[in-house]
Amino acid sequence: MKYSKVISLKDGRKCVIRNGIKEDAEGALNNFILTHGETDWLFSYPDEISLTSEKEALYLEGKTNSSDEIELIAEVGGKIVGLAGIDRIGKQDKVRHRCEMGVSIEKAYWDLGIGRAMTEALIGCAREAGYTQLELGVVNGNTVAIELYKSLGFTEYGRNKRGFRSRYTGYQEIILMSLMLD
Numbered sequence: 480m481k482y483s484k485v486i487s488l489k490d491g492r493k494c495v496i497r498n499g500i501k502e503d504a505e506g507a508l509n510n511f512i513l514t515h516g517e518t519d520w521l522f523s524y525p526d527e528i529s530l531t532s533e534k535e536a537l538y539l540e541g542k543t544n545s546s547d548e549i550e551l552i553a554e555v556g557g558k559i560v561g562l563a564g565i566d567r568i569g570k571q572d573k574v575r576h577r578c579e580m581g582v583s584i585e586k587a588y589w590d591l592g593i594g595r596a597m598t599e600a601l602i603g604c605a606r607e608a609g610y611t612q613l614e615l616g617v618v619n620g621n622t623v624a625i626e627l628y629k630s631l632g633f634t635e636y637g638r639n640k641r642g643f644r645s646r647y648t649g650y651q652e653i654i655l656m657s658l659m660l661d
Contacts, residue, residue: 480549480604488591492555496593496600498543499552499562504536506559507552511535514562514583519645520618521583547608551600553584553593560588563597565605565613576611582624595627602631602658611661618643619652633658 483497499507508530516525530538542550542564553561561584568577580601584593605613615633617624633656642653 480546480608481543482549482551482600482604484596484600486592486596488555488593490591492591494560494591494593494596495554496551496596497554499539499550500543501536501540503552503559504532504539507539507550507562508532508535510552510559510562510585511583514585517586519647519651520621520624522581522643524646547578547610549601549604549608551597551604553588553597555588560585561593561597563601565601565608565610567610568614577614578605578608578610578612579614579616580605581615590623594624595631598627598631602660606660611659613658613660615656616642616653617656619654625654625656628656628658631658 481498486494486496488494512525512528515521515523515528539550542548548566550562550564552559563582565578565580568574568579582594582597602613617628635654636657637655639653641650643651645651
């Protein structure tokens with residue numbers, strides 16, 4: 480699946496949102512590690528990330544060549560500042576209509592419109608891939624993201640009161656949200 484778009488950020492800079500390719504591996508991995516250390520709302524901590532640039536290159540190449548999954552990068556001034564992707568839930572008939580998404584953006588680039596643009600891109604890509612349901616999980620305290628998802632039509636379908644166990648704050652409730660694409 481292919482995607483590329485240039486957007487104007489709230490501060491006037493340009494941001495390129497496009498497929499991550501194998502040549503982006505080192506920058507993408509560095510961004511992944513950085514963003515996972517900047518907030519307690521993502522799935523892992525930097526010291527738990529065992530990816531290498533080589534593994535990231537293979538991952539990005541696989542996503543670029545996929546017809547139903549994608550990994551996008553956001554670049555500002557040639558620097559990777561965000562990652563977003565959709566993954567299929569499964570290939571089995573009962574779940575092949577569903578995919579899940581995730582977005583992470585470097586903290587210095589929050590509140591500029593990148594998260595909205597990347598989420599909108601993922602919605603379009605999920606539709607293009609033929610999915611009819613896009614899902615995500617968001618930490619209950621991440622109110623900016625929750626409001627963004629609601630504004631794009633996502634609705635809550637459940638909660639996992641002990642979805643994450645933070646090293647710093649204890650259990651975190653995960654809000655499960657979905658968007659019907661048909």
